[in-house]
Amino acid sequence: MFxxxxxxxxxxxxxxxxxxxxxxxxxFIQDCRPDQEDNFSIGDYExxxxxxxxxxxxxxxxxDPNRVHCVAELSTTHSVQLRETxxxxxxxxxxxxxxxxxxxxxxxYVTESNETIYIKADPATVTNIARCYAxxxxxxxxxxxxxxxxxxxxxxxxxITVPAGLPLKATFKGEFSGTFASYHKTSWQPVAKIxxxxxxxxxxxxxxxxxxxxxxxxxxxxxxxxEITDPDDLKHWPIxxxxxxxxxxxxxxxxxGIIATCKTPKLIRVQSGGNDQLQRLRALQGIGxxxxxxxxxxxxxxxxxxxxxxxPVFQTLITKAPILDRGSTSSVAGDTxxxxxxxxxxxxxxxxxxxxxxxxxxxxxxxxRTHVLDDQRSSFGTNDNQSSS
Numbered sequence: 001m002f003x004x005x006x007x008x009x010x011x012x013x014x015x016x017x018x019x020x021x022x023x024x025x026x027x028f029i030q031d032c033r034p035d036q037e038d039n040f041s042i043g044d045y046e047x048x049x050x051x052x053x054x055x056x057x058x059x060x061x062x063x064d065p066n067r068v069h070c071v072a073e074l075s076t077t078h079s080v081q082l083r084e085t086x087x088x089x090x091x092x093x094x095x096x097x098x099x100x101x102x103x104x105x106x107x108x109y110v111t112e113s114n115e116t117i118y119i120k121a122d123p124a125t126v127t128n129i130a131r132c133y134a135x136x137x138x139x140x141x142x143x144x145x146x147x148x149x150x151x152x153x154x155x156x157x158x159x160i161t162v163p164a165g166l167p168l169k170a171t172f173k174g175e176f177s178g179t180f181a182s183y184h185k186t187s188w189q190p191v192a193k194i195x196x197x198x199x200x201x202x203x204x205x206x207x208x209x210x211x212x213x214x215x216x217x218x219x220x221x222x223x224x225x226x227e228i229t230d231p232d233d234l235k236h237w238p239i240x241x242x243x244x245x246x247x248x249x250x251x252x253x254x255x256x257g258i259i260a261t262c263k264t265p266k267l268i269r270v271q272s273g274g275n276d277q278l279q280r281l282r283a284l285q286g287i288g289x290x291x292x293x294x295x296x297x298x299x300x301x302x303x304x305x306x307x308x309x310x311x312p313v314f315q316t317l318i319t320k321a322p323i324l325d326r327g328s329t330s331s332v333a334g335d336t337x338x339x340x341x342x343x344x345x346x347x348x349x350x351x352x353x354x355x356x357x358x359x360x361x362x363x364x365x366x367x368x369r370t371h372v373l374d375d376q377r378s379s380f381g382t383n384d385n386q387s388s389s
Contacts, residue, residue: 058213061283067219068299072204080193082135093139098130100144105160106323107383109151119151119158119383120317125309128188128256129162132307136195140165149383150239156313159243161234161259161306166198172264172286172301179231180264180287182297183242183308184223185257194258194304202299205279215275219282220296223257225289231261231305236381243310245293259306262286262297 061067086094105121133139143165150159184200194200202218224245226238242259246252264286270277274290281288282298289295 055212058216061217061219061280062207062213064217064283066300067217067283068199068202070202070204070218080196082192082196083137084135086134090134090139093141094130094134096141097133097139097144098126100141101126101130101147101160101162104145104147105149105383107149108322109149109381109383111151111381112153116320117151118319118321118323119149119313120319120323121149121158121160122311122317125160125255125311129160129307129309132188132191132195132256133162135192138165138195148234150236150243151313151381151383152240152243152310153381155244155247157243157247157310158313159239159308159310161239161308163232163306164195164198164258164304166195166304169262169301169303172262172298175265176263177265178263179228179261180225180297181228181231181234181238181242181259181261181305182221182223182225182287182295182302183239183246183257183259184221185246185251185254187254188256191256191258191307195307198304200258200260200297200299200302200304202279203296216277216279218275218279218296219300220279220287220298221260221302222296223260224252224293225287225295225297228261231303234259234306240381247310255311256307256309258304259308260297260302261305262301262303264298264301 102121105126106118108116108118110116130139130144133143143163146163148161150161151157152159186194200221202220203222205216205218206214208214224242226241228234228238246257268281268285268288270281270288270290278288278290278296282296285298286301287295287297
């Protein structure tokens with residue numbers, strides 16, 4: 001009797017619901033009978049960082065045939081052949097290369113206060129630059145005659161550049177709207193490998209135990225950069241911008257480096273996303289800049305244009321009188337022979353081409369800056385504005 005009363009009550013309620021639904025619309029009142037299935041929760045969102053799409057993009061970037069491999073990805077059989085000894089004729093060319101560099105660096109400099117001075121270039125720096133060319137089998141007096149010095153004020157630094165003389169690289173994706181120079185700092189040992197391979201390899205990146213990238217695979221290397229007008233004629237302004245900013249960071253204290261140039265679409269500035277976002281854009285553009293000034297240049301389109309080195313200029317290295325000819329290191333009778341090329345200590349490489357030597361260490365995120373045309377204040381600081389190279 002009691003159960004029958006409940007059924008009758010439920011029927012009355014349902015009848016009233018159907019009546020109201022007919023008056024006000026079918027969706028006005030829902031069936032109040034309890035669901036027989038579990039409720040489906042829609043409050044938990046998928047984690048975008050670990051979603052399938054993001055992982056697939058990382059895997060695709062790692063397998064991209066257009067991405068230059070970093071050192072950690074190279075096979076154990078990969079090596080770069082570098083010269084270790086010189087025969088008599090090449091030794092004379094090596095010495096003449098050094099003489100020609102000193103001759104170019106002995107030219108006068110004009111300071112920002114319009115004062116003419118002469119700067120004594122550091123002999124070890126000049127000799128080490130020549131060693132890089134000798135080891136890469138690129139000794140050429142024509143390149144040495146294009147040596148230029150840039151006096152950077154107020155930091156009192158001297159940046160020395162020598163053209164690499166390597167083949168040009170194609171415009172990035174055929175889209176050209178700007179030319180950029182990037183000063184990438186490293187140690188002496190990798191410079192010769194970069195010259196031999198004509199490639200600055202990207203920074204290293206990591207994978208997990210399953211081989212899935214833990215970050216966006218790197219497409220480019222780091223350095224400070226500036227927009228330029230002519231890669232064959234670097235003005236003082238872009239060298240000043242790159243040198244001054246590199247000198248403020250740890251990696252900028254490395255003794256040597258490479259100035260690479262590329263023709264790409266306009267520089268992209270990234271305000272968030274860190275290195276992952278910066279490297280992702282390197283797959284789309286040739287060069288980009290992070291919010292902290294960090295810039296990466298795509299290794300595939302980066303043309304190794306110059307070997308560069310920066311050293312401090314102490315007051316004892318500055319003179320008002322012309323620097324006397326140091327004499328030829330190859331023609332002075334009984335001169336003390338220079339040490340063999342192998343005498344320089346081996347420095348652990350960074351992110352460049354691997355050899356059979358120990359692998360290179362990851363490149364730190366060295367930082368780029370500015371987008372200033374290179375014809376500003378170009379008459380100051382360089383040592384070739386009063387006489388031709």
